[in-house]
Amino acid sequence: MKQTAKTIITVLLAVLTAGTAYGQNKNNMDDKALVVFFSHAGENYSVGNIEEGNTKIVADYISEITGADQFEIVAEKNYDMPYMDLIKVAQDEAKAGELPAYKGDVDVAPYDIIFIGGPIWWGTYPQVMFTFFKDHDLSGKTVIPFTTHEGSGLASTVRDVKNAWPKATVKDGFAIYGHEVRSGRAKVEKWLKGLGW
Ligand SMILES: Cc1cc2nc3c(=O)[nH]c(=O)nc-3n(C[C@H](O)[C@H](O)[C@H](O)COP(=O)(O)O)c2cc1C
Secondary structure (H helix, E strand, O other), X not given: OHHHHXXXXXXXXXXXXXXXXXXXXXXXXXXXXXXXXXXXXXXXXXXXXXXXXXXXXXXXXXXXXXXXXXEEOOEOOOOOOOHHHHHHHHHHHHHHOOOOOEOOOOOOOOOOEEEEEEEOEOOEOOHHHXXXXXXXXXXXXXXXEEEEEOOOOOOOHHHHHHHHOOOOEEOOOEEEEHHHHXXXXXXXXXXXXXXXX
């Protein structure tokens, strides 16, 4: 009798635990994820002249860990210039609220979860990312912002993403120093684990 009660409790606990685990890990069980990102290779602050942008490295970690597809926002205009020149160009764009065009596109309809990532340029994402925001409706989807930066953290990106899609569920963002990303896979893993992956 005592043994039967024990067995029932064990089975109940197993069922409850499985239910909780399912709830927590819902993300990687049935949701389809996409990483939308912008990243600038070339001369950059603190890391010198890089062949692969800092944010792209984080985007790749996310895809490796979660299986998410990717869409890289590539501006039609050329940002291939020395860091100090780019600083000025980016500032002018931000001040003017310019919306630079980007190459190609992605259909976001099949995706439940969209990671949005980019470097901080003058306190938020580069303007070309706002062009993408304007062109796509992510209402009803889960949006997960992330940034690479050199001191500003998330800056105003989470607020800007919420403003772009008030009807999306916007999760807490993740920020990592650009000069840390090459040795920072574990930090990205830890963050994603906290989200259920
Ligand atoms: C035009 C420009 C503006 C930047 N503005 C900021 C800033 O406001 N705050 C900050 O912390 N880092 C700033 N940075 C540094 C970048 O956010 C950082 O180097 C980032 O990791 C670059 O990512 P990427 O290689 O993916 O483009 C700026 C870099 C550039 C090129």
